[in-house]
Amino acid sequence: MAKVWLVTGASRGLGREIARAALNAGETVVATARSVEEVRNGLGAEHGLHALALDITDAKAANLVATETVERFGAIDVLVNNAGYAELGFFETFTDAEVRRQFEVNLFGTMNVARAVVPHMRARRSGLIVTISSVSGLVSNGGGSVYSASKFAIEGWMEGFAQELAPLGVRSLLVEPGMLRTDFMDRKSASFGSIDIPDYAEAIAQYRAFVDEANGNQPNDPSLLAARIVARASQDGLSSRLIFGDDALAWAGAKVDQLRQEIARSADRD
Template identity: 60%
Template sequence: MTDKVWFITGAGRGLGYLLARDALAAGDRVVATSRTVDGLAEGLGVAEDRLLVRPLDVTDAMAAAAARDAAVAAFGRIDILVNNAGRAQLGWFETIPDRDVRRQFEINLFGAMNVARAVLPVMRRQRSGLVIAISSVNGLVSNPGGSVYAASKFALEGWMEGLAAEIAPLGIRSLIVEPGMMRTNFLDPSTVRQGEIEIADYAEAVAGFRSFIAAANGTQQNDPEVLSALIVAEASTPDPAQRLLFGADAHDWAGAKSRQLAAEIAASRARA
């Protein structure tokens, strides 16, 4: 087998769309899923025997299973799962209603679990596969205004680390991707969510954070085109990395966090 079959969530735009495009350009076949698929097939512009477009809300486990069945019916196998669909719920914790906190986890964590639960039986039968989780450096580092978003990514990474050890003996590999700030629609008002509960104690900090987000939208330092190419290349290697940090900011923040943890562990050992 020379070509691979990709199953990508959140492929309607942003990094998911770029991954679908680049995988097709590499000669692979793609199942491109998104909540909204209008114009997606036309945009990717390849023959139907290499591309299957399916609407998918990742929070619907039955829909995930149906998309899996359609993928197998069309292409016979699934080699690479990319759990890319996600949501950015930002804001100070107390300003975010409980329903929005839960929605963040329903998409970023439980949605990824739904799709993995649907696809993993196919990979187990094949005794091969690669599960890619698009996380964030905020899966390692949390900051003011990002506590809820980071919590969902911390949880995603904790699940993926344990899952990786469970599926590795069956020939199924895993990769956690941790980008820094990328020039996608991630911070666009059509995508990002902000807390809506007004609390005077946080008002000044929240206003500054919102100004930062508005200014950063579209000016982020990292190029998603480069990351997409890296992921497609990594998926083609016989022994891909299990973790891929992307961007100088991601490396700086993760490095600082690792040094902080090392210092705290050493201090704790001395006290204990």
């Protein structure tokens, strides 16, 4: 029996690929983004596709989308909380408003959608929440501190929330990709700090050059990740995390090794 998917940020990038993979698997997909037209332009007139407008920072709109989806299709089997963007740059170059906007979208917007959908899943004692995080939710580097902070917050929230939901039949999957070959690093999705600080000028110039060079040349194929997510959604014994890409696996492994070393040093009382 076909499942009903609700996908946020589905007009482009990984969200669009997940929506397309689910449609190709014969699922019903409610694909959302701020612009319905962009969703339809990106996915076409696919059978099973229903496009709705949603700004995830609007809690009322999230509730309306969840209610409309359940009323029309009877359930939401899979929620893909994907919508987000990146503030890329050095922390001191961001205003307070810019930092808060990063959290408003990536964390609080994602929470809005989960808060709207989860009651329907709890009522059925069934459902899967797929949360698109990032390896940057496990590892932070210079130039990514603000973005990583929002993703670290996502990780902490969902790690605990998943344990609260598991006894009620609702499953969770945290997805932590490496660098995906999407437009995530262009100026539609990424933003840079607006404060000029000469002490950081050289390092920021190098970082922006890295971002510009990497954009469009990332090593990982988003369509492969999308297919894996759709396949996992039908599997029993679902693991709680999916780390995707050789780069992400290497960075996550190095972080684990570093933590083990620091734990061992902390335990050494001599």
